Amino acid sequence: MTGLLDNLAPALLPAHAERFRDEVRAFLASELPPASADLRARSWMGYDAAFSRRLAARGWVGVTLPAEYGGAAMDAFSRFVLVEELLACGAPVSAHWIADRQSGPLILRYGTEAQRRFYLPKICAAEALFCIGMSEPNAGSDLASVGTRATRIEADAGNGGGGWRLQGRKIWTTNADHCDYMIALVRSAGSAEDRQRGLSQFIIDLKLPGVTVRPIRDLSGDAHFSEVFFDDVRLADDALIGREGAGWEQVTAELAFERSGPERLYSSIVLLDRWIRWLSAQEAGQATNAAQLATVGRFAAHLATLRQLSIAVTAKLAAGESPIVEAALVKDIGTEFEQQIPAAIEAALGADPAADVDADLLRAAAYLSQIAPTFSLRGGTREILRGMIARGLGLR
Template sequence: MSAVTALFESLAPTSISAPDEDLRAKIRTFITEAMPFAALDRRARSWQGFDAAFSRRLGEAGFLGLTLPPRYGGGGYGPFARFVVVEELLQAGAPVAAHWIADRQSAPLILNYGDEAQREFYLPRICAGQAFFCIGMSEPGSGSDLASVRTRAERMARGWRLNGQKIWTTNAAQSDYMIALVRTSGTAGDRQQGLSQFIIDLKTPGIVIRPIVDLTGDAHFAEVFFDNVELGDDALIGTEGEGWKQVTAELAFERSGPERIYSSIVLADAWIAHVARAGRNDRATSALVGRLTAEIATLRTMSIAVTALLAQGQSPVFEASLVKDLGTSFEQALPAWIGDDLAAHPEESVAPEFHRTVAYLSQIAPSFSLRGGTREILRGIIARGLGLR
């Protein structure tokens, strides 16, 4: 079987089962009650919308930790249940940033690689929306070369001593914990060898967090400094030296799912409503509506297929990378398409809120292909999966 044939088979269309689909009406009702008057330009910040109270309400309603076992406070569902809930949250532009990383990847990582004490302590708090996590991967001067980690944890008589720096750490300033990939042996030249993961309480002495303001004026990124930070033995997650294998599995969760499709979707909905109010009925508008519909339908089908692989217990690194690359290309193109369309119809009145939304997403869209792995890194993974390198 060729690599291309295997790819088509692994991404074969599948459907979401009725029990999981039944969650859709419930989460829609929750969203309607929780955020009835949210402005369009605020909803466009869904990924960056940090609202701890909203996340706690999600936890209280049972919409966090859906795939975790009930004994840890989870819902006991499969990956499709989370797909349904996440899809509805993003389409509505709900503020998901507070719980996002913990629910999506920190919790599965702790479940799969943590010890029982770590599971019992962290997982119920994540499910309740009471523990927020950030990811400590990227470092200064490394670009997307994750294997060149220099931040180091040295074993002491008791515990570990951590020194180094992480950068582009999303929501570090508002998070409770970081799961960091650090070096515990060897040097940066050893690449994937000698790496380990640690759960770090961000209130620990020796940690300094500095927000990074982006082009839009938001500051969800941060740089984090570790200066002789003392960690207990219980901070190590999984096996020392197995960090690369663990983080690779974690990235499959980060790069899959509907979150790689819907970053600009509230703008698409608003534009369709705009052209309907304007009474447009021209071929160019119909063609753009058709293009948006066809692309989102195709990407959603592929994303559901990746979710099916997760449900089978697989780690679809290759397939998730493909969907993430195609999905972020669509997300980045959408604000440009809509901006060009509005510019081609200067006679139409554009609501200020709609205008602010177009401006915001046009400014933030370049970051879509950076978070979760740059396009260049992803295409390298795709090329290896196809046997091209």
């Protein structure tokens, strides 16, 4: 692990990013209505397209995309600050989240000029909402075994000019029922035994005939996941992103975008903040609970260290590098931290059954306890990430 950490040289957020933080905080103070802790704890999954459009009006959706495509042309450090502030206050980011973080940068890097000019300005205006189609039923974490297939249609006078015919389905697709487009990894050649070869990425208009979206309700009562069915869906030639057969290289880069930001540290931060505030109110004039103080101190130390690692990854992005393995490392230990918070807080609350715990804190703890197991699944399971890290260390 030491060799890998050596690649993450200590880095600081530059002065311009810290100045930007003040601007973001002022915006959130005026534009984000008050909400209970359990609602703010849903920040990752909080869907509010109107709020995303208000962010976009400030130029804060697609902040790292070039100005010629509607972006703010900011650097990765400024995006770090923006994401950190949004999650710290529990802002509902889900509507624009994937397009801003993954779809836009992917199209910028691999798309045609026509795709860039069509999709990127809409992403930056929060007018085109994207989801990602990777996971499939019966495939587990084995992304290379996808079975959804795109078959080329040979152009002739009777079929309207060729294109692709799509068959299959995707599952655990976030916000598919709200989104306009999906970027899907599908097999365009060969069979599942060919693994990474023969995979391609396509932009799919979810309003096309043959597309069916079925929301999935989870234990918390939310329905932010969906299963998406493709029944003989006709795609135009320009739906293909990049080269046919280059999907594995592209999706690997996309996952690096997904894993490299501070998103993987702050999923439980609203609960931690709410608990600390409750402790402060409870302990006013009372003896300090040493065990609870130790827990708070441990979380503060872990967060400070993880944040430094995340900033180091951001520095690599700002330098034009693609820190795939380093991002996997930070994502792995970051999601473990996120999962520890609700478990520790529930244990602390349960240790004193007579304590007068307010309902807002209890609801936030209950929600995060239910949803926390997904933290180490989304964006790549813990086992897959640790395999990547092992290869990066030369152990596999």
